[in-house]
Structures are given as structure tokens and as C-alpha cells.
Amino acid sequence: MLENYYSKRNTVCYRSAEDDVRGEWLQVSARGESPVASFPRSGPVPEPLCQELAHMQDAFIREWLFYRDDPVHAEEDAELRERELPTTGLNIRPKKLNKLQTDAPVWTYTSPGADLNVISFLAQHWTLDYTPE
Numbered sequence: 509m510l511e512n513y514y515s516k517r518n519t520v521c522y523r524s525a526e527d528d529v530r531g532e533w534l535q536v537s538a539r540g541e542s543p544v545a546s547f548p549r550s551g552p553v554p555e556p557l558c559q560e561l562a563h564m565q566d567a568f569i570r571e572w573l574f575y576r577d578d579p580v581h582a583e584e585d586a587e588l589r590e591r592e593l594p595t596t597g598l599n600i601r602p603k604k605l606n607k608l609q610t611d612a613p614v615w616t617y618t619s620p621g622a623d624l625n626v627i628s629f630l631a632q633h634w635t636l637d638y639t640p641e
Contacts, residue, residue, distance in 0.1 A: 509521075509522040509523075509533075509551070509552040509553055510522075510626070510629070510630075511552060513626065513629070519629065520535065521535070521536040521537070521629075521630075521633045522534065522535055522536065522544065522551065522552045523536055523541075523633075524551065525543075529551060529553050529558050529561055529562070530551070530558065531551075533547055533551040533552060536633045537633075571601075571604075572600060572601060572604050573598055573599065573600060573601065574598075574599055574601055575597065575598055575599075576595050576596065576597055576598070576599060577597070584599070584601055584602055585599070587602040588602055591605075
């Protein structure tokens with residue numbers, strides 16, 4: 509959650525500690541992360557958006573990912589292995605591989621019209637080992 513991103517005030521970056529909109533939230537800064545206890549149950553995300561975020565997350569998972577242990581997806585697992593790509597507990601669907609930009613060590617996908625300035629900002633605060641080039 510970015511607060512004040514499109515304003516003249518300082519942007520405040522929050523992230524869910526456990527990728528759960530209704531869980532603990534942390535404020536992220538150059539000095540590190542610190543817990544934030546002053547939020548309601550939904551953290552800095554307004555409650556009406558929480559259900560929509562959950563819906564979007566479920567839709568993304570259904571469209572882009574599959575679980576290796578789900579027998580329904582055995583063919584997709586086999587297709588990744590045929591391409592000599594490793595499989596883990598959670599995997600990208602083979603039909604989505606052509607959407608990824610593969611010219612760097614970390615394969616990426618950017619939605620059309622995405623504000624790349626937001627991505628650059630988040631990369632500075634990202635918990636993953638990733639820096640856009």
C-alpha cells in the first residue's frame with residue numbers, strides 16, 4: 509500500500525507481513541521495517557477494497573498459476589519439465605510463459621499501461637531480491 513504516492517507529501521510504503529490484507533502490517537522505509545498497530549483490521553487498505561483484492565488474487569492464481577501436487581494439473585507440470593524448467597509447490601502455467609520478458613535473469617511481466625514509476629518505487633522497498641533494469 510502506498511500512501512500519498514500521487515501527492516506532494518512524502519510517500520509512505522506499507523506491506524503486509526504475511527501477504528494477508530487482514531494481518532499484521534509493516535511500514536517500510538530506508539531504515540528498515542517497523543510494525544504498525546494503529547490500523548483497523550484491514551490495515552491501511554480501506555475495508556471495501558479488501559474483498560476486491562481477495563477476488564483479484566484468486567483470479568490471478570486461477571489464470572496464471574497451478575499447484576504441482578494438484579492431479580488436475582499433471583499435464584502442465586509435465587510440460588514445464590519437458591521444457592527443462594523446474595517445478596516447485598506453486599508454478600506458472602506453461603501457456604503464460606510467452607507473456608514473460610525473458611531477456612534478463614529474472615523473468616518479468618508488466619501489465620499494459622502500468623505506471624513504471626510505481627514499480628521502480630516498490631523495487632526500492634521490495635522484500636524480494638529484485639531490481640528492475
